[in-house]
Structures are given as C-alpha cells and as structure tokens.
Amino acid sequence: MQQAFDLGLDELDEPEPHPDLTLLSEDTKLVLVAYACSMAQGVMHMEWASAELRREDRYLIWHHHEQLHVPAR
Numbered sequence: 001m002q003q004a005f006d007l008g009l010d011e012l013d014e015p016e017p018h019p020d021l022t023l024l025s026e027d028t029k030l031v032l033v034a035y036a037c038s039m040a041q042g043v044m045h046m047e048w049a050s051a052e053l054r055r056e057d058r059y060l061i062w063h064h065h066e067q068l069h070v071p072a073r
Contacts, residue, residue: 021053033068046070 030052036045046068051060 042073043070 029050032049032051034047034049035043037043047066048068049065050063052063053059054061
C-alpha cells in the first residue's frame with residue numbers, strides 16, 4: 001500500500017464520461033498499465049491491473065493487480 005501522491009494539481013472536473021465510452025459494450029474489460037520512470041533511470045517500476053468502471057459513479061473496482069518485471073538496462 002502506498003501513500004497518496006500529491007502533485008499539487010487540481011482534479012479534473014469532467015461532469016460526464018467521455019462520449020466514446022458509450023460506444024463500448026457492457027462486457028468490455030479494462031487493463032491498466034502503470035509505471036514509474038525518470039529521464040535519468042528510464043522505467044523503474046511497472047505494474048498491470050484489471051478493473052471495471054462502475055457506471056453510476058465512475059469508481060474503479062480493482063480485480064487483479066500484479067507487478068511486472070523491469071529488465072535491467
């Protein structure tokens with residue numbers, strides 16, 4: 001578990017989901033790939049996860065989460 005990462009940026013204020021999301025079927029799956037990198041070290045940490053976006057409040061429900069191997073440079 002990691003603490004919140006605050007960049008001091010305001011949250012996006014999007015009252016409605018992007019219109020293209022309505023084009024996706026109900027059984028569409030979401031796979032997220034997150035990474036941490038720097039200009040000096042490149043990719044340092046990488047993970048993937050599957051989640052679903054709850055329609056009523058756009059809250060992500062996580063189903064699986066796994067760290068990915070980052071090859072040595």
